[in-house]
Amino acid sequence: QKEVEQNSGPLSVPEGAIASLNCTYSDRVSQSFFWYRQYSGKSPELIMSIYSNGDKEDGRFTAQLNKASQYVSLLIRDSQPSDSATYLCAVRSYKLSFGAGTTVTVRA
Amino acid sequence: DVKVTQSSRYLVKRTGEKVFLECVQDMDHENMFWYRQDPGLGLRLIYFSYDVKMKEKGDIPEGYSVSREKKERFSLILESASTNQTSMYLCASSSEPYEQYFGPGTRLTVT
Numbered sequence: 001q002k003e004v005e006q007n008s009g010p011l012s013v014p015e016g017a018i019a020s021l022n023c024t025y026s027d028r029v030s031q032s033f034f035w036y037r038q039y040s041g042k043s044p045e046l047i048m049s050i051y052s053n054g055d056k057e058d059g060r061f062t063a064q065l066n067k068a069s070q071y072v073s074l075l076i077r078d079s080q081p082s083d084s085a086t087y088l089c090a091v092r093s094y095k096l097s098f099g100a101g102t103t104v105t106v107r108a
Numbered sequence: 109d110v111k112v113t114q115s116s117r118y119l120v121k122r123t124g125e126k127v128f129l130e131c132v133q134d135m136d137h138e139n140m141f142w143y144r145q146d147p148g149l150g151l152r153l154i155y156f157s158y159d160v161k162m163k164e165k166g167d168i169p170e171g172y173s174v175s176r177e178k179k180e181r182f183s184l185i186l187e188s189a190s191t192n193q194t195s196m197y198l199c200a201s202s203s204e205p206y207e208q209y210f211g212p213g214t215r216l217t218v219t
Contacts (some may be wrong), residue, residue: 034207043198043210044151095148095166096141096208100150 003027004091006099008097014107021102023044023089028082032092037085044088048074077098079106093104111135112211114199120217127186129214132197137209139202140182142166144195146212151198157182158187191217 013019021035028035032051036044048069050063050072065069072091076083086101115130133140141156143166153166155174163174170195174184182201187195194217200208 030208032207034145043213046209049207088206095156098151100148 002099003097004089006087006089006102008100009103010105011102012038012105013079014108015079015081017079019079019083019104019106021074021076021087021089021104023072023074023091023099024070025072025091025096027088027093028034028067029093030067030070030091030093031065034090034096035061035063035088036088037073037087038088038097061100070087076104079104079107104108110209111125112199112201112209113198114211114214116204117213118217120219121189122219125186125189125218127185127189127216127218129186129197129199129216130153131182131184131201133182133201133209133210133211134180135203135209136179137201137203138179139208140176141200141202142172142182142184143198143200144168145198146195154184156162186210189216191210191218194218 033047037047037099038044050065054085056063060077084106086103088101089099111131142154143151152168157163157176173185197214198216204210
């Protein structure tokens with residue numbers, strides 16, 4: 001079982017819609033959770049971090065964490081073409097483990 | 109803003125050459141990391157360091173070594189480059205709680 005699992009996509013959403021990305025993790029003692037955005041040919045950029053159960057909002061992004069279900073998600077509201085990228089979920093237990101990423105395409 | 113820089117964006121080396129990849133961060137972070145990223149395999153941790161002169165193996169350390177003589181600088185060394193080390197190499201740094209900030213990456217091609 002992979003430590004961090006994400007659907008690879010591609011996830012295609014129309015402009016203005018909500019994009020919903022999911023991530024599950026295997027280590028119950030995981031403490032910190034992160035979402036990175038990676039544009040093609042570029043390095044990952046940290047966009048969200050979440051440490052406790054519930055929702056955390058930052059602009060058009062909302063991260064949701066459910067430790068009991070070992071599940072973390074990212075919602076992108078009012079999706080824009082500039083949101084087209086690969087989104088990496090990262091989970092910290094004794095080290096930081098990355099998922100393989102979900103590719104999002106926003107259709108104009 | 110955190111700034112992590114890497115010595116080269118693109119590098120082409122021959123099989124058997126010794127390769128040095130340098131990474132510098134300007135935020136006084138204790139922790140520094142080297143990853144490689146390959147299509148379908150995601151980000152894989154090669155080595156990390158949590159202090160000067162300290163290093164820890166990651167998931168795929170074979171064929172690599174590292175050096176951290178100063179807090180801001182972390183070097184990745186390929187002792188004898190091989191074609192299967194062709195990849196994108198990413199350096200990252202962090203303080204607690206492990207929010208890692210990445211450099212722009214070095215795309216290494218070994219021919």
